[in-house]
Amino acid sequence: MPIEQEQxxxxxxxxxxxxxxxxxxxxTADYPNLQQLLADMWETMYNSNGVGLAAPQINRSIRVFVVDSKQIIDNLEPDEKNDYPxxxxxxxVFINAHIATLDGDDWPYNEGCLSIPKIREDVLRPETVTxxxxxxxxxxQTASFTGITARVILHEYDHLDGKLFIDHIKPLKRKLLKGKLDDISKGKIRVDYRMLFPK
Structure with missing residues (x-):
């Protein structure tokens, strides 16, 4: 029997x-140690209080991400749940994900990212993704997702295409964030999870 590895x-x-x-x-299905990688991604995401994590965020340029939007939905007040029918x-787990369609009106939501700590901005995204x-x-698998779940999926999907949530905000706002972004890339930031800073 294989020995269960620790996450x-x-x-x-x-x-x-x-x-x-x-x-x-x-x-492909024979990607080395895929199940271990997925277990580690879940562990890493929960340890850093995330609701999604894409493989590029753990230094693997592969089309894999994990999402747990149930955490958000389960913690909404009953009247807030009505906002996301x-x-x-x-x-x-999403592997080799590719968007078929985007539908509905763009709507704003305050997003953050584990790779860009301590910065949050309103980002417009479509209501539904298939x-x-x-x-x-x-x-x-093929499915459509809406509301907050669609947003979390689109945020993680962006990582697979080399995009970040700050790419969706207005240029002036990005300019104002430059100092904070430079501090992150230089490692001049304290967070309560492990980070890998650029060399």
Missing amino acids: MILPIVAYGHPVLRQVAEDI GDEGVRQ LSWVNENFEP
Whole structure:
């Protein structure tokens, strides 16, 4: 019987690291130690109080991300849940995800990112995303997601295309953030999880 390996908490790549700007590659079912990698990604995400984590954020340029939007939905007040009809939240692995369609009106929500700590900004994203992917057993999936779950998925999906949430904000606002972003890339920031800063 295989020995169950312990999950590892991996360092999260900080803003300024080149891997965050690469377009990630699809993987095949024989990708080395994939199940261990997924277990480590869940462990790392929960350890840093995240609701999603993409492989580029742990220095792997592959099209893999994990999402647990149930945490957000389950913690909403009953009247807040009415703002997101049809969104029950998901806890899911997405491998080789590709967007089929984006639907609905763009709506704002205050986003943050584990790779860009202590910065939050309102970002406009579509209400609904339909995508195809394979799960951890490499079974093909296609589904539509809405509300907060769609947003978390789109945020993580951006990482696979070398994009960050700050790319969606107005140039002037980004200019105002330059000092904070420079501090992150130089490691001049304290967070309560492990980070990998650019060399």
